[in-house]
Amino acid sequence: MKNTKLIEYLQRAVNMEMTAAHQYQLHAHTLEDWGLTKMAAKMREEMTEELGHSDLFIERLFFLKASPKLAFDKEPKKADNLPDMFRSDIADEEEAIAVYTKAAQHAAELGDIGTRTLFEKIVLDEEGHKAWLELQLDLIERLGEKSYSAKLVSFADDEGDEG
Numbered sequence: 001m002k003n004t005k006l007i008e009y010l011q012r013a014v015n016m017e018m019t020a021a022h023q024y025q026l027h028a029h030t031l032e033d034w035g036l037t038k039m040a041a042k043m044r045e046e047m048t049e050e051l052g053h054s055d056l057f058i059e060r061l062f063f064l065k066a067s068p069k070l071a072f073d074k075e076p077k078k079a080d081n082l083p084d085m086f087r088s089d090i091a092d093e094e095e096a097i098a099v100y101t102k103a104a105q106h107a108a109e110l111g112d113i114g115t116r117t118l119f120e121k122i123v124l125d126e127e128g129h130k131a132w133l134e135l136q137l138d139l140i141e142r143l144g145e146k147s148y149s150a151k152l153v154s155f156a157d158d159e160g161d162e163g
Contacts, residue, residue, distance in 0.1 A: 003112075006103070006106060006110060006115060007061065009119075010060055010064070012073065013053075013054075013096075013103065015069075015070075015072060015073040016099065017050050017054035018071065019072045019092075020046075021048075021051045023089070025044075025076075027040075027085055028041075028047065037154045046129065056122070060114070082136075082140060083140055083145065086136050086140075087137065090130055090133045093130040094130065097126050097130065100122055100123045103115075103119045104116045136148075
């Protein structure tokens with residue numbers, strides 16, 4: 001079964017996940033530059049998860065006998081502050097959720113259970129990311145950015161300390 005629209009959805013998903021992975025990579029470096037090394041580590045985890053998503057979409061394209069093309073959906077951008085970083089990421093997650101939901105519905109219409117399930121699984125991951133990002137923005141609003149950021153700094157001697 002080769003459906004052009006389904007292949008387009010999968011290809012777009014690869015590009016969106018490649019963008020997300022590299023956006024999180026840029027965030028990690030930005031956060032390290034700001035001294036927020038604990039959040040930088042979290043962004044590297046997110047980067048790895050997004051690369052894993054792109055791998056799954058690439059595998060599915062090969063399964064469907066299509067040729068994946070690795071590219072960015074859009075250029076990653078450096079954030080100026082934490083709220084802007086999180087708001088931008090929320091917008092990206094919302095876009096992914098919308099695209100992947102439509103793709104899952106299209107796959108279901110075609111009877112392609114494998115592709116539908118893949119998109120649905122990743123939508124759930126993206127919803128989790130969005131919820132986490134929204135929580136971070138809520139914490140910044142409640143605590144203030146300075147107080148929130150203070151918990152994200154680590155020092156060389158922090159690793160062995162118990163308090």
